[in-house]
Amino acid sequence: MRRRIVTLTVLAAVLATSLFGLPLAVGALWYFRTHTTSALERAADSTAVVISDALAAGQPFQVPDNEDGAEVGVYDPVGHLLAGEGPPTADDVVRGVAASRSDMLNQKVGDEDVLAVPVLTGARLTGIVRASLPRSALTHDVGITWLVMAGCAIGAVLASWLVARRIAARLTRPLEDLACAATRLGEGDFSARSRRSAIPEIDRVGAALDVTATRIGETLERERAFSAEASHQLRTPLAGLRLQLESALETPGRDPYAAVRAGITAADRLERTVEDLLALSRERRAARAELDLPALLAELNDVPLPDHRQLRLEIVDPPPVRASAPAVRQVLAVLLDNAVNHGEGAITVRARDAGGALAVDVLDEGPDLGERDPFSDHSPSGHGIGLRLARSLAEAEGGRLRLSRPDPPTFTLLLPEAPAS
Known part of the structure; x- marks a missing residue:
């Protein structure tokens, strides 16, 4: 019974952790993907704002640094890299933005997440800003988060196992005492009494067993006395x-x-x-x-x-x-x-x-x-x-x-x- 209680408790803990942890893991993945997209968008937009006037005037410029660690490159409408970091010629993401002139485009290119935004002066396309982050950063963040969640889940299951062992010991010890008292009663020891466990249901069984032992002992004693007296009679x-x-x-x-x-x-x-x-x-x-x-x-x-x-x-x-x-x-x-x-x-x-x-x-x-x-x-x-x-x-x-x-x-x-x- 003790092993069964522990097993059922651990299974319940694993089930509860899984039902709670799997959606949370999916949510963490979605969060980091959204966070990566937001970081690329911030880096591209901030760069576009800074260089828009220089592009419109045809003046030289420098790509500002960004706090998100993204690689930012600026391309002319034809697709040549003007400044920053990126492929020398425009890739599909940059060409797609150059063709649409007004839409931001976010795609996976190789092992990078790439986002491109157009730089417009009025209705004229003066350049395209390309921002990229390696997929390894997203994988690292998601992996660390999942490892922490898995550790918490293992800790929760382990804690459930420890608590289940304690509860099982507390529940089964009084039952084992009752079994010992019943065994002694079956062997003819009518003085056997069970210890109280502070568990009302088990204590009621123990009290009933004690009353039964007392009654059987008294009945047997009366029968023995009656037999001796009857033989005398x-x-x-x-x-x-x-x-x-x-x-x-x-x-x-x-x-x-x-x-x-x-x-x-x-x-x-x-x-x-x-x-x-x-x-x-x-x-x-x-x-x-x-x-x-x-x-x-x-x-x-x-x-x-x-x-x-x-x-x-x-x-x-x-x-x-x-x-x-x-x-x-x-x-x-x-x-x-x-x-x-x-x-x-x-x-x-x-x-x-x-x-x-x-x-x-x-x-x-x-x-x-x-x-x-x-x-x-x-x-x-x-x-x-x-x-x-x-x-x-x-x-x-x-x-x-x-x-x-x-x-x-x-x-x-x-x-x-x-x-x-």
């Missing part, structure tokens, strides 16, 4: 299935069909969890219809619990909400799994009206959590991964998930109440 139904199968193995007299049915139920729950996570990760959530909360809470009864743990469900006049059922199901599954693995005693799930919002409390009889942040990556009790997933799902539905009470440990899911239709 899948362990719960797998652990339940393993627990049921191990319990069946340790109880030889137990009905095998009951163990198979329990395993199928656990497998169905695992399949539903996988489908929910896939739908949520691809953002193909179902339309936000009114949430069937009692049905979702009833599904918690299918979750296998240790023999010494109990699950209590309480529904206290909850308000209607609009939310994704898979998202809420996964949040409740995380909270219940957290209570089973890190809590003690009976587990209570309570749905209630929280004044313009639905609150779902999940609490157990475990020890006081104190000042610990269960959502942290470094939670010593191992709460963090699943709870972070649950919190992100709740926030995606416009709600909140928080530790509402450390003792007894109580997690509360808040969802905004559906507006009245």
Whole structure:
């Protein structure tokens, strides 16, 4: 691109110089030709004025000098050279003036420009003044002028080349920076940023690329975090299935069909969890219809619990909400799994009206959590991964998930109440 910009600029400069210089060169040639004719005319006329009286009286005379450097000769009407410089006998120019007696004549003779004028006394032709300049003088003046013009043209093209190189470097350097940033972005470096160039159009492209890099980085980070959290979430139904199968193995007299049915139920729950996570990760959530909360809470009864743990469900006049059922199901599954693995005693799930919002409390009889942040990556009790997933799902539905009470440990899911239709 840089070479193309320089080439186009130089071509434009050559074209502009040619369009301007060629007519100017022709004008310079015409000017010097006119100037030569004017110089010859001045020399001949001034000489004719000086010698006219002497010619009329037949007295001797001398040809005066002229400032234009022309050779001046005076001829009698017959064509003999009387004074000055010129051919001894009249040439065609002098004879032409002698024949016409009143017309000035200008012609090229050999390598000279020749002009002749008649000298009249009344109606009588008393002589002819012949002035000449060598063509080499005209060629010299025109050549010097054309050389100066050619030098100026070359200088203009050279200056255009230098300016084009500078402009091309200024225009292409930001584009090269953008290409490098795009390459780094394609290689997975989402921290790549392009430098600003003070060129609005290029800077807008750079800003758009920076925004894209930021969004891709954030999206990829969310996807990685979601994958890690989702894999953790899948362990719960797998652990339940393993627990049921191990319990069946340790109880030889137990009905095998009951163990198979329990395993199928656990497998169905695992399949539903996988489908929910896939739908949520691809953002193909179902339309936000009114949430069937009692049905979702009833599904918690299918979750296998240790023999010494109990699950209590309480529904206290909850308000209607609009939310994704898979998202809420996964949040409740995380909270219940957290209570089973890190809590003690009976587990209570309570749905209630929280004044313009639905609150779902999940609490157990475990020890006081104190000042610990269960959502942290470094939670010593191992709460963090699943709870972070649950919190992100709740926030995606416009709600909140928080530790509402450390003792007894109580997690509360808040969802905004559906507006009245």
